[in-house]
Amino acid sequence: MSISVNGNAVQVPDDPRVSLLDLLRDGLHLHGTKKGCNQGACGACTVLVDGERMLSCLSLAVQFDGRSITTIEGLGEPGALHPLQQAFVEHDGFQCGYCTPGQICSAVAMVEEVRRGVPSHVTSDLNSNVIDFSHDEMRERMSGNLCRCGAYNGIIDAINETLKEAAE
Amino acid sequence: MIPFSYARASDVQDAIAKGALGGTKFLGGGTNLVDLMRETIERPTGLVDVTGLSSEITETRDGGVMIGAAARNTAVTEHPLIRSRYPALTRAIVAGASAQIRNMATVGGNLMQRTRCTYFYDGEGSHCNKRAPGDGCDALSGFNRSHAILGASDACIAVHPSDMCVALTALDAMVHIEGSDGSRSLPIKDFHRLPGDRPDIETMLQPGDLITAIELPASSIAANSTYRKVRDRASYAFALVSVAAALEIENGNVRDVRIALGGVAHKPWRAERAEAALRGKPAGEAAFLAAAEAELAAARTFEGNAFKVELARRTIVSVLTELSGGAV
Structure with missing residues (x-):
């Protein structure tokens, strides 16, 4: 076991x-x-x-x-950060940092869910497997991770940054 | 947590054999049960993990869909057959909880969710007939904003928390059950109980019974179905009121309709009076409103939740209008 x-x-x-x-x-x-x-x-x-x-x-x-x-x-570890960890640093994706590991793990899997075509509460067309990484989609999909410092804008920016890099 | 034993079931018969021991509960994703055990509201002496049993989602011979009880909520919501033929079910599941919880929670476990009434959870400080029959109900004269307006009793005014079950109720799902006496099936509208004087007994399951699958019947009306949830914040909150509905219009008249309500009762509430009032009527706001009124005439409200009657009325009308193509 x-x-x-x-x-x-x-x-x-x-x-x-x-x-x-x-x-x-x-x-x-x-x-x-x-x-x-x-x-x-x-x-x-x-x-x-x-x-x-x-x-x-x-x-x-x-x-x-x-x-x-x-x-x-x-x-990732110091010196070999995951791209999203690096993006959180660069975009002020945290203040106190307590929610951050959960936010990052959640976002990494969230991106895969979107790529797989898993629908969300704000997805309009259920029969399409292609889902936009829109602002509304990201906010809805990350709603299970609370940040009491309110670093949400930085978190969304950090996720967007890594998506942009992955697309390039 | 109180000590308990843990075993995995290798198949349904193994689960029934292991679950026959008094004090044993079946464990799915654990998202509700583990929390309740930590609060010592649930006190099983043993857990039988049934997440290894069937999680398959397959088309049945007559064109319906069979969902193994161990299917995770996310697997149901993303399945092409569910998205295309039973959109209300996908809409309902994605309206519930968070992605993390939907990845864990099983379909069978979702049916067995317990109420989020704060007095039920407050084991040390509150009276609750659901926790301890005969103890009293602090919600009757307490904070009852989220509580029931239909089918409640003086013993309990708690509501069922599931979104998924509301859609299943509108879609006429069948619950397949295996017990020590063999297998049987129940329509989901008869699976959960109203509180009466025993709010601690929430379903028709007998001790040792195991939910093995949920079956969606073939249905032409289900393709035009949806789910609307009204809550205090835009995401990750339980329903104040929700509506699952399916509508079929022919020559401007309602040929067939299904309506179920969430957040209003101790069980997912099939709105049969509204459905009866609507069949054959010209599809439009007047008929939708009359149907909502027919269902809500029996509403009984408390100090904090009277707003739910108007909220339910408007949500029903709005959802039916959407399903009618908004042309009315």
Whole structure:
């Protein structure tokens, strides 16, 4: 029984009460992933599970046996930042920084969802697989990540920047 | 959290066998159950993880769609068959929760969601008949802005939180259930219960029953369906009122119609009176308004939620107008 966390095999905890979030923070000392509300309301604990964004606070670690988790530490490190991490720095995508790891993990998967054609609440044509990265689409798709400092404009700018770079 | 055991079900029979033990609950994405366990409102002694069971979405022989109960909400919403034939269902799912939660939550688990009534969640400070039958209901004279206007009882005025279930109700979905006595199916409009004097019993499931699939019947009306959700903020909030509807017009008259309401009752509310009032009538604002009135005549309001009657009336009329092509 093991979970892959940023490429390393990790033992599934014996106690099924351990959340994925507590395994990451308390068990593996990966403190990038944050505990905001611990009840699925803020998005600060967002991680990637086999590339999909999920909330680690509402997950029992034992459910992830055999699956692959990527945290903010797995996306990039100082000196080798993920393009979106770099864009957050350049566009002031944060103030206090507490929501930032969740915002970045969420946005990385959000971009993939749009490319896959997953519709959102503001998508007008459900039968089209081509979805614009419009301002409204991005705001709706990122609504599960709260930023109490209100750095939303910088966050959207940072995401736009990396999309532009990827398109070039 | 109170200690519990954890096991994965390898197939439906294995799940039924493991779930037969008293105090056991089935675990889907965990987005609601894990939270309630952390608050010790849910206290299972064992969890049987059923996320490994069927999550397939396939066309049935008669042209409907079968959705395995372990299908994630996102998988349903992005499926071409659902988007093209049952747009109300895609619209309803994407109106609910956040992308992270929709990636986790299963269809079966969505049906089993429990109310977000604040008094239900406030285990230490509030009276709640849903948590403890006979305890009383603090919502009756408390903050009841988000509470029910239809089908409530003096024991409970909480509302069902799901968006998906409202669309399923308008689309005549069937819930397939496996239990120790074999398999059976229920129309979704009969799956959830009104509170009566036992608001703690929310569905028709018997202990040990497992939801295995949701079936959408073949339907010509469903292609012209939609879902509208009215809430306090533009995204990531529960409904104050929502409407799922499907409409078919022939020669200017309503040939057939389906309407279900969310945010107004203890269960997804099928508006059969409104539907009956509308069939055969000339499609237009007058008939849409009369249909809404017919349904809402039975509304009973409380200090904080009287606005919901007018809100529901206007939302019903607006959604039907949209589905009629806005030409009326």
